[in-house]
Amino acid sequence: MCVSICHSTIPVVEDEDLGALLARIMRRLMDAEHPLLRAHGLSMWAYATLTSLAEQPATSQLALAKAIGYDKTRLIALLDELEHDGLIVRERDPADRRAQTVRLTPEGEARHAAAKADIRKMEIELLADLPPDEQGALRAMLTKLAHPE
Amino acid sequence: MCVSICHSTIPVVEDEDLGALLARIMRRLMDAEHPLLRAHGLSMWAYATLTSLAEQPATSQLALAKAIGYDKTRLIALLDELEHDGLIVRERDPADRRAQTVRLTPEGEARHAAAKADIRKMEIELLADLPPDEQGALRAMLTKLAHPE
DNA sequence: TATTGTTATACTCTATAACTATA
DNA sequence: TATAGTTATAGAGTATAACAATA
Numbered sequence: 001m002c003v004s005i006c007h008s009t010i011p012v013v014e015d016e017d018l019g020a021l022l023a024r025i026m027r028r029l030m031d032a033e034h035p036l037l038r039a040h041g042l043s044m045w046a047y048a049t050l051t052s053l054a055e056q057p058a059t060s061q062l063a064l065a066k067a068i069g070y071d072k073t074r075l076i077a078l079l080d081e082l083e084h085d086g087l088i089v090r091e092r093d094p095a096d097r098r099a100q101t102v103r104l105t106p107e108g109e110a111r112h113a114a115a116k117a118d119i120r121k122m123e124i125e126l127l128a129d130l131p132p133d134e135q136g137a138l139r140a141m142l143t144k145l146a147h148p149e
Numbered sequence: 150m151c152v153s154i155c156h157s158t159i160p161v162v163e164d165e166d167l168g169a170l171l172a173r174i175m176r177r178l179m180d181a182e183h184p185l186l187r188a189h190g191l192s193m194w195a196y197a198t199l200t201s202l203a204e205q206p207a208t209s210q211l212a213l214a215k216a217i218g219y220d221k222t223r224l225i226a227l228l229d230e231l232e233h234d235g236l237i238v239r240e241r242d243p244a245d246r247r248a249q250t251v252r253l254t255p256e257g258e259a260r261h262a263a264a265k266a267d268i269r270k271m272e273i274e275l276l277a278d279l280p281p282d283e284q285g286a287l288r289a290m291l292t293k294l295a296h297p298e
Numbered sequence: 299t300a301t302t303g304t305t306a307t308a309c310t311c312t313a314t315a316a317c318t319a320t321a
Numbered sequence: 322t323a324t325a326g327t328t329a330t331a332g333a334g335t336a337t338a339a340c341a342a343t344a
Contacts (some may be wrong), residue, residue: 015288016295017265018272019178020200022171024295027218029168051169062302067177071335076304098302098343116166123167129297130290138290139164141283146165146173148278220312225327231340247320247325 032122040115041085045070045078050104050112057103060093064102073096089112181271190234190266194219194227196268199253199261202237206252209242213251236260 030044037047048068061079065072070111079102082088087108093099104112127135179193186196197217207213207274210228214221231237236257242248253261276284 017200017268018275018288018291019175019182019268020197021287021288021291021295022175022178024218025291026168026175028294028297029171033168042259050167051166059322060302062304069173072302073304073334073337096302111158119166119168126167126294129293134286134290137286139167139170139284141279141287142167142170142174143165145275146170147230148177221325222314222327223312245321245325248325249326 029126031124032126033119034119036122037115040111040118042111042115043078046072046082047112047115049075049078049082050087050108051116053102053104054109054112059100059101060096060099061102062099068069082108164242172296177234178272178275181275182268185267186264189237189260189267191264192227194223195231196264198224198227198231199236199257200265202251202253203261206250208250209245209248210239210251211248233256 018057034044037044042050047067048070049064052058052064052067058067061075062072064074070078079088079090083090086105088102089105090100090102127138130138172203182193182243191199194217198213198218201207201213201216207216210223210224214224219227228237228239235254237251238254239251242250246270276287279287
């Protein structure tokens with residue numbers, strides 16, 4: 001869209017779609033985050049998995065897949081790797097022998113904590129474009145939108 | 150992470166990573182947006198393309214690819230479709246006959262406007278989880294983060 | 299019969315390199 | 322030589338269905 005002012009035609013930038021804004025920010029964030037995770041030998045989904053398990057062990061792989069919004073069939077190969085690397089442990093649930101519980105090993109906890117520390121530092125730099133009081137407000141708003149009742 | 154309070158152990162939910170929050174919101178947004186776009190016969194990238202062209206015609210396909218953050222090789226098939234559907238026009242630049250300019254047709258403008266109207270309505274519903282004064286603040290903050298100087 | 303974990307398969311998306319025509 | 326557009330191909334990511342073990 002353009003508008004004529006003082007005999008010249010200049011482009012007017014309208015409000016962007018929410019999706020466009022978030023996509024831009026996500027790309028910035030991912031571009032900064034990928035090398036950090038790579039340095040810790042983790043993929044994005046591996047980190048998401050460790051994060052979920054750090055907060056709460058999984059009662060089954062299916063529950064874990066749902067918790068992080070990942071496909072249960074793809075989770076298998078991912079857990080295979082994490083188990084092979086000694087970051088997680090899978091154990092049959094005695095109560096329901098179909099299910100496997102998943103939890104972090106001490107190495108898994110340490111790896112997650114180390115990666116998270118680096119990511120938090122990066123986030124602080126990224127948010128430095130905003131005044132300090134807005135940073136907390138933003139986090140609160142995003143949390144509300146991410147977890148609708 | 151857990152903490153013991155009054156002889157019981159309850160999980161403590163720490164602040165989520167910014168990436169996790171944004172990913173959740175993005176998924177919500179995309180889940181709502183996909184059916185709307187499909188109703189208008191547009192893919193996500195097709196909509197992004199129309200949005201960019203609605204604001205400003207492209208001096209070349211390469212410039213368009215960069216503007217929307219899409220791969221120039223994949224853009225070609227997308228533009229082929231949009232052109233076939235009569236939504237855009239490609240024209241050789243007389244000044245540089247290697248380049249092709251890209252602009253919307255009237256049909257393209259109409260299709261974009263119709264899709265955008267639906268998407269804006271959806272965004273308003275999604276943001277209704279926030280008090281009105283926070284909605285504007287959020288948009289301002291996201292715009293700042295999406296366009297760093 | 300339904301569910302968990304698993305495997306296999308097909309499909310889409312994405313990244314890379316190479317080719318042409320213009321500059 | 323460098324750039325815009327294009328094509329082809331290989332790789333990663335994703336979705337679907339089917340199977341064995343257990344409930």
